[in-house]
Structure formats: structure tokens, C-alpha cells
Amino acid sequence: MHELGIVFSIIKQVDGIAKKNNASSVKEVTLEIGEVSGIVPKYLTDCWKWAVDNRSEYMKGCELKIIPIKAKSFCESCEQSYDTVTYGKICPYCKSEKTYLLVGKDATIKNIGVTGI
Numbered sequence: 001m002h003e004l005g006i007v008f009s010i011i012k013q014v015d016g017i018a019k020k021n022n023a024s025s026v027k028e029v030t031l032e033i034g035e036v037s038g039i040v041p042k043y044l045t046d047c048w049k050w051a052v053d054n055r056s057e058y059m060k061g062c063e064l065k066i067i068p069i070k071a072k073s074f075c076e077s078c079e080q081s082y083d084t085v086t087y088g089k090i091c092p093y094c095k096s097e098k099t100y101l102l103v104g105k106d107a108t109i110k111n112i113g114v115t116g117i
């Protein structure tokens, strides 16, 4: 499952950060998830609950917070940005197809709440 792989990779990163900072536990992780990342937040949360209790010493019971990020595209012809989900690949201002995704494809760790530093 796509989401499980993402959860494992996040746990690995957070685990590493906790270790490096001598934290005793991680209570909360905030993730920014792009609208067109293909990630389903509900699946992600389900995987998360299982994975933090089974795959990490530091993160048992750790809470996952998700901040959705709106997808934005940029038009090279008229240099404006617009809502990707509404308009897709065609610029709503000048109808150009020379557009690319600015934000909204990634999942990024925004914040990690630890105890015991």
C-alpha cells in the first residue's frame, strides 16, 4: 500500500531526528499533504496508528496531524498561478498549456513535538 510506505519513511526520518536530539519520545508529528499527492489522509492515519506502535521505540502513541496543502499551478505564458484541481493543465487566464505544478504533490514533515530533550 502506498500510504504504508509513506508512513514507514516518515517514521524513519522522525526516529532519526529524535535520536539525534536525545529525545525520549515523540508525541506529535504534523504533516503537510499536497492535494494532488495521491495520498488519502484516512488511510495514512490508519497506517500511522498501527505503525507507530509497532515500528518505533520513540513514537508509541504518537499523534499524526495533517495539514492539507492546496495544489497550485504556474503558467509560463502569462506568469500567473492558479488552482490546479479546478483548472487542470490549461491556464484559466490565457488558455495556455505551458503550465507546471508549483505546490501540492508532496508530503512534508512540518513539525515534530518531542519530550525529554
Ligand SMILES: [Zn+2]
Pocket: 075, 076, 077, 078, 079, 080, 091, 092, 093, 094, 095, 096
Ligand atoms: Zn496563462
